Amino acid sequence: MTRSEENAVNTENTTHTTPLLEARGATRSLERSTLLVDIDLSVPEGEFLAVMGPSGCGKSPLLHTLSGLEDPTAGSVLWAGEDHSSLSQRARSRHRLLVADEPTGALDSAAGEEVMDALTEISARGTTIVLVTHDLDVARRADRIVNMADGRLSGELPSPPAA
Numbered sequence: 001m002t003r004s005e006e007n008a009v010n011t012e013n014t015t016h017t018t019p020l021l022e023a024r025g026a027t028r029s030l031e032r033s034t035l036l037v038d039i040d041l042s043v044p045e046g047e048f049l050a051v052m053g054p055s056g057c058g059k060s061p062l063l064h065t066l067s068g069l070e071d072p073t074a075g076s077v078l079w080a081g082e083d084h085s086s087l088s089q090r091a092r093s094r095h096r097l098l099v100a101d102e103p104t105g106a107l108d109s110a111a112g113e114e115v116m117d118a119l120t121e122i123s124a125r126g127t128t129i130v131l132v133t134h135d136l137d138v139a140r141r142a143d144r145i146v147n148m149a150d151g152r153l154s155g156e157l158p159s160p161p162a163a
Helices: 002-006 059-067 087-092 109-124
Strands: 019-029 034-045 048-052 075-078 097-101 128-133 143-149 152-156
Touching: 019 059, 019 128, 034 059, 034 087, 034 128, 034 152, 048 059, 048 109, 059 097, 059 128, 097 109
Parallel strands: 048 128, 048 143, 097 128
Antiparallel strands: 019 034, 019 075, 143 152
Protein backbone atom coordinates (compact mmCIF):
# COMPACT_ATOMS: atom_id res chain seq x y z
CA MET A 1 0.00 0.00 0.00
CA THR A 2 1.39 3.43 -0.94
CA ARG A 3 1.57 6.31 1.52
CA SER A 4 -1.21 8.06 -0.43
CA GLU A 5 -3.41 4.99 -0.06
CA GLU A 6 -2.65 4.84 3.66
CA ASN A 7 -3.57 8.53 4.08
CA ALA A 8 -6.69 8.46 1.91
CA VAL A 9 -9.92 8.52 3.84
CA ASN A 10 -12.92 6.60 2.53
CA THR A 11 -15.79 8.83 1.48
CA GLU A 12 -18.13 6.10 0.23
CA ASN A 13 -20.34 6.09 3.36
CA THR A 14 -21.44 9.68 2.92
CA THR A 15 -24.76 10.61 1.35
CA HIS A 16 -23.33 13.77 -0.20
CA THR A 17 -21.90 13.49 -3.71
CA THR A 18 -20.28 16.67 -5.05
CA PRO A 19 -16.86 17.37 -3.53
CA LEU A 20 -16.64 20.96 -2.37
CA LEU A 21 -13.17 20.49 -0.89
CA GLU A 22 -10.58 18.02 -2.03
CA ALA A 23 -6.99 17.62 -0.88
CA ARG A 24 -4.74 15.67 -3.22
CA GLY A 25 -1.40 14.73 -1.75
CA ALA A 26 -1.46 17.95 0.29
CA THR A 27 1.69 18.46 2.33
CA ARG A 28 2.47 21.48 4.48
CA SER A 29 6.08 21.95 5.51
CA LEU A 30 7.92 24.65 7.36
CA GLU A 31 11.66 25.14 7.37
CA ARG A 32 12.33 22.48 10.02
CA SER A 33 9.13 20.47 10.29
CA THR A 34 6.37 18.89 8.27
CA LEU A 35 2.86 19.65 9.53
CA LEU A 36 0.83 17.68 6.98
CA VAL A 37 2.00 14.61 5.08
CA ASP A 38 0.46 13.61 1.74
CA ILE A 39 -3.18 14.23 2.71
CA ASP A 40 -5.91 12.90 0.42
CA LEU A 41 -9.37 13.94 1.61
CA SER A 42 -12.68 14.70 -0.05
CA VAL A 43 -15.36 16.79 1.67
CA PRO A 44 -18.63 16.66 -0.25
CA GLU A 45 -20.76 19.77 -0.52
CA GLY A 46 -23.08 20.08 2.48
CA GLU A 47 -21.15 17.67 4.70
CA PHE A 48 -20.37 18.40 8.35
CA LEU A 49 -16.91 16.89 8.90
CA ALA A 50 -15.17 16.62 12.26
CA VAL A 51 -11.40 16.13 12.45
CA MET A 52 -10.07 14.63 15.69
CA GLY A 53 -6.65 13.85 17.04
CA PRO A 54 -4.19 14.71 19.80
CA SER A 55 -2.61 18.14 20.21
CA GLY A 56 0.10 18.76 17.64
CA CYS A 57 -1.14 16.14 15.16
CA GLY A 58 -1.88 18.63 12.37
CA LYS A 59 -5.60 19.38 12.76
CA SER A 60 -5.24 23.16 12.63
CA PRO A 61 -2.76 23.16 9.71
CA LEU A 62 -5.21 20.89 7.84
CA LEU A 63 -8.04 23.33 8.53
CA HIS A 64 -5.91 26.29 7.40
CA THR A 65 -4.87 24.46 4.24
CA LEU A 66 -8.38 23.28 3.32
CA SER A 67 -9.82 26.76 3.92
CA GLY A 68 -7.21 28.51 1.79
CA LEU A 69 -5.59 30.44 4.63
CA GLU A 70 -2.35 28.62 3.82
CA ASP A 71 -1.24 26.94 0.61
CA PRO A 72 0.13 23.41 0.65
CA THR A 73 3.86 23.24 -0.04
CA ALA A 74 3.20 20.14 -2.16
CA GLY A 75 0.04 18.66 -3.61
CA SER A 76 -3.13 20.65 -4.12
CA VAL A 77 -6.42 21.68 -2.60
CA LEU A 78 -9.43 21.97 -4.89
CA TRP A 79 -12.61 23.91 -4.23
CA ALA A 80 -15.45 22.62 -6.41
CA GLY A 81 -12.85 21.11 -8.74
CA GLU A 82 -10.66 24.22 -9.07
CA ASP A 83 -7.29 24.83 -7.44
CA HIS A 84 -8.12 27.20 -4.59
CA SER A 85 -4.89 29.17 -5.09
CA SER A 86 -6.16 30.26 -8.52
CA LEU A 87 -9.55 31.47 -7.26
CA SER A 88 -10.28 35.13 -6.60
CA GLN A 89 -11.66 36.20 -3.24
CA ARG A 90 -15.01 36.73 -4.96
CA ALA A 91 -15.01 33.19 -6.36
CA ARG A 92 -14.07 31.80 -2.95
CA SER A 93 -16.93 33.67 -1.28
CA ARG A 94 -19.48 31.86 -3.47
CA HIS A 95 -18.81 28.61 -1.66
CA ARG A 96 -20.82 27.85 1.47
CA LEU A 97 -17.99 26.78 3.74
CA LEU A 98 -17.52 27.25 7.46
CA VAL A 99 -14.35 26.16 9.29
CA ALA A 100 -14.19 25.93 13.07
CA ASP A 101 -11.06 25.32 15.13
CA GLU A 102 -12.04 24.03 18.58
CA PRO A 103 -15.23 26.14 18.70
CA THR A 104 -16.26 24.76 22.10
CA GLY A 105 -12.79 24.32 23.63
CA ALA A 106 -12.92 27.20 26.13
CA LEU A 107 -16.67 27.15 26.81
CA ASP A 108 -18.72 25.69 29.62
CA SER A 109 -21.02 22.83 28.65
CA ALA A 110 -24.15 24.98 28.22
CA ALA A 111 -22.41 27.50 25.95
CA GLY A 112 -20.72 24.66 24.05
CA GLU A 113 -24.10 23.04 23.47
CA GLU A 114 -25.47 26.33 22.09
CA VAL A 115 -22.53 26.61 19.68
CA MET A 116 -22.99 23.03 18.49
CA ASP A 117 -26.76 23.54 18.08
CA ALA A 118 -26.02 26.59 15.91
CA LEU A 119 -23.46 24.69 13.81
CA THR A 120 -25.87 21.77 13.38
CA GLU A 121 -28.58 24.18 12.21
CA ILE A 122 -26.19 25.88 9.76
CA SER A 123 -25.16 22.46 8.42
CA ALA A 124 -28.82 21.45 7.98
CA ARG A 125 -29.22 24.46 5.66
CA GLY A 126 -26.54 23.05 3.33
CA THR A 127 -23.38 24.77 4.50
CA THR A 128 -20.26 22.60 4.39
CA ILE A 129 -18.54 22.59 7.79
CA VAL A 130 -15.07 21.36 8.71
CA LEU A 131 -14.53 21.38 12.47
CA VAL A 132 -11.49 20.31 14.49
CA THR A 133 -11.90 19.14 18.07
CA HIS A 134 -10.50 16.95 20.83
CA ASP A 135 -14.01 16.26 22.14
CA LEU A 136 -15.69 13.08 20.85
CA ASP A 137 -19.12 14.34 21.98
CA VAL A 138 -18.65 17.44 19.80
CA ALA A 139 -17.40 15.33 16.87
CA ARG A 140 -20.42 13.03 17.10
CA ARG A 141 -22.62 15.95 16.01
CA ALA A 142 -20.93 15.80 12.58
CA ASP A 143 -21.88 13.66 9.58
CA ARG A 144 -18.43 12.10 9.50
CA ILE A 145 -15.38 11.92 11.77
CA VAL A 146 -11.79 11.50 10.59
CA ASN A 147 -8.81 11.02 12.85
CA MET A 148 -5.30 12.46 12.51
CA ALA A 149 -1.94 11.46 13.96
CA ASP A 150 1.53 12.82 13.18
CA GLY A 151 0.36 15.00 10.27
CA ARG A 152 -1.45 12.15 8.55
CA LEU A 153 -5.04 11.02 8.30
CA SER A 154 -5.10 7.84 10.34
CA GLY A 155 -8.62 6.67 9.63
CA GLU A 156 -12.29 7.30 9.93
CA LEU A 157 -14.32 6.67 13.05
CA PRO A 158 -17.65 4.88 12.69
CA SER A 159 -20.39 7.19 11.50
CA PRO A 160 -22.46 8.65 14.32
CA PRO A 161 -25.99 7.27 14.61
CA ALA A 162 -28.66 9.23 12.76
CA ALA A 163 -30.51 11.69 14.98
